[in-house]
Amino acid sequence: MWSGRNIRSDNPARTRGSNRMVSSGFTLVELLVVIAIIGILVGLLLPAVQAAREAARRMQCSNNMKQIALATLNYESTYKQLPPGPWDGDPGTSNPSGRTSGACCRAANRAGWSAQWRILPFLEQAAVYDLATNDPPWWPNRPNNSREDDVAQVLIPVYYCPTRRAPTGYGSAKFGRVDYAGNGGFYHGRPDTAVNFIPEAPLGAPAVSTRSRSNGGLIKKRAGAIIWAKDGDKRRLADIRDGLTHSIVFAEKSLPYTEHGLDGGDNERWNNAGWDTDTIRWHFPPKSDNDAYAPDRDAGGSTNWNHYFGAAHVGVHAALCDGSVQFYNFNIDATVWKNLCVVDDGESHEENQVN
Structure with missing residues (x-):
């Protein structure tokens, strides 16, 4: 029975005096505003991530x-x-003592393999080290170690910089690479120029071949922590006269980001590349003692490895002979960097000169 009173509707979607429904969702404009705000937040957060x-x-x-x-x-x-x-070696010139010399581009036996291969047992990679168990018996023109390729195909994760690349094998055989090179010291000349001027020759004067004057030329070779292209020589910690904390033993190698696996400093196997810049780098002066190279950031092109040490970061990591690791900015003084690469020249640097 109707009491005569109006009954209020509890439905918020109805308006007074009307049965029409009112939408409670977002309008198109509101939705676009929300999307725009989310986009701005993502844009702000992405660089941080x-x-x-x-x-x-x-x-x-x-x-x-x-x-x-x-x-x-x-x-x-x-x-x-x-x-x-490492060093290069021609199997035809090898002798029973394991000495190798001569032709490019790999050593005939394990005696000439890289420092990176030698330290494998101390990186918990003894199984990879042991893959190449024995060199073949010596005879003229013998083949290389039959397990060399097996070792080269193993990708060692600790030898790859994660900023530059994931562990990767290259070529049809999928041989591995390394991003960390041994420090071979200070070496005159340039790898891409047979003749160099040291110092700048007077106008009309004959060029000075630095390569032919390594024992008495204007700039002498200086030792690094890792010996290369030398058979029988040894480098001990006691020989690091400049101090273990001021001498590099390994550092990141420079490599064009467009040339991974192809560049002259990255086209050989990691375990046996001869005395090549794939596994060892050294500091070159392009023209004089006062014209030295600092490390550099990876760039495009195919000659960036001539900068010797470098990285894909904003600076370069280097392991020192005391076991510590330092991060050096690319604006480090080039002469200071040269001093870090040479272990026995008696030259030191102040800490405030490093970075």
Whole structure:
């Protein structure tokens, strides 16, 4: 029975005096505003996320160098010398003692393999080290070690900088590479020029061939922590006269980002590349003692490896002979960097000169 009173509707979608429904959702304009705000927030956060990821990659790269540094020191403690670097060798000129010399581009036996291969047992990679168990018996023109390719095809994660690339094999055989090179010291001349002027020759004067004057020329070779292209020589920690904290043993190598696996400093296998810039780098002066190279950031092109040390970061990691790892900015004084690469010249630097 109707009491005569109006009954109020509890439906908020109805308006007074009308049965029409009113939408309670977003309008198109409101939706577009929300989307725009989300886009702005993502744009603000993305650089921070990328920076955080790069910081993590840099930390991993530093950890890789730390492991390499400690493995190198453990090798020195075991064998009473730092791991010698590689050299080229012609199987036809080898002799039973394992000496190799001559032709490009790899050593005939394990005696000429890289320092990176030698320290494998101290990186918990003894199984890879043991893949090449024995060199073949010596005879003229013998083949290389039959397991060399097997070793080269193993990708060692600690040898790859995560900012530059993931562990990757190259070529049809998928041979691995390394992003960390042994420090071979100071070497005159340039790899892409047979003749250099040291110092700048007077107008009309004949060019001075620095390569033919290594024993008495105007600039002499200086030792690095890793010996290369030398058979029988040894480098001990006691030979590091400039101080273990002021001498580099390994550092990141420069590499064009467009030339991974192809560049002259990255086109050979990691375990046996001869005395090549794939596994060892050294400091070159392009013209004089006062005209030295500092490390540089990866760039395009095919000649960036001539800068010798460098990285894909905003600076370069280097392992020192005391086992520590330092991060050097690319604006480091080039002469200071040269002093870090030479271990026995008696030249030192102040800490405030480093970065």
